[in-house]
Amino acid sequence: MFPHERSLVAKLADKPFALVGVNSDPIEELPAIQKKEQITWRSFAAGPGGGEIAKAWNVRSWPTIYILDEDGVIRAKNLRDEAMEKKVEELLAAMATKKK
Amino acid sequence: MRTIITPLLVATLLTPILGAQQQISPDDRKAHVACVKKELADAETALFEKYQKAKDDAEREVVMKERPDGGTFAKKLWPLVTANPADDAAAEALAWMMRISEDAADKKKATELLFQHHVKSEAIADVCASLAYQPSKANLEFVERVAKETPHDAVRGQATWAKVQLLGGALRAAESITGGAMTPEQQKGYEEYLGAGTLAWLKMLDGKAIAASRETLLEEIATKFADVKAGHGTLGEAAKAELFELRNLAIGKAAPDIVGKDADGVQFKLSDYRGKVVLLDFWGEW
Structure with a gap:
């Protein structure tokens, strides 16, 4: 998962795009994990099991992925790899067209 | 001499096999079931290690x-089950055989015996739970039949919960087959994994009707079976969380905000990213 996400973040660095994580590791271990995996994006340190955040979002399998548009509306759930990337680019393209 | 020794020898050899099945203690019967399960698990582990060591696709x-072949291992338990199909060891064996048998006749026979001898047992709830994440027509019919025939409300609740999971899994599987999100190789592998029967069944499902029936079933669980224990909580809590997801975390809904702290202890919100396309990733290394 990480290599793909790293390349996506790098590729879309100049676009209105953000990767936001909700991490389920012990909170004190998160800084070291982020360093080791070269994770440059921000994550909520939700604690083991994803704590209250994962509970509120009814997350029961990891990774669980949501894609939100610029208005915070859920546009896709659990797409992976190419399909995930395609959806993100589709939403960015729609945003660009809207602005014009 | 030979004519005398041979029948004696045969009798001696057979006693531990035939006689012992009748008198063997319940613990030994359970150990026997565990042993056959372990044989298959060990064979699978060995295969997995070999697979990882393979250098290329041809070797893989x-x-x-x-x-x-799980079915061959399942067949090893028929003598134990036939000797006494009614105890807990047989229930465990039958549930396992039903799940992994590749021979349709074995599968059917195991299912029938399980119903005949164990449908009134509370342990059948565990069988429903073990099937809940493998969507297929047979598994769905199984949990529906348990819900109908069990005398225990708690078991009916768990069977209903398993049905909700199976329907949800079936919807997701049907979506991934038709969604075009997989590469042709992934698609082929996934379809092989599902098998022709399940694949045909998934393609026939009416997604809208299933989504509606899941919602009805979840409401039923939240009202009638709310106090039934499930995992770390109750079925009521689980059903409410699922209903929340269905109603508020579906595609097209505004994402609920998240407020929390990052790795450095700095507070931030999901809504800070309004104006940007956001990939929200629930991840972990643990």
């Missing part, structure tokens, strides 16, 4: 041809 294909 050769390794996959050696995949242990």
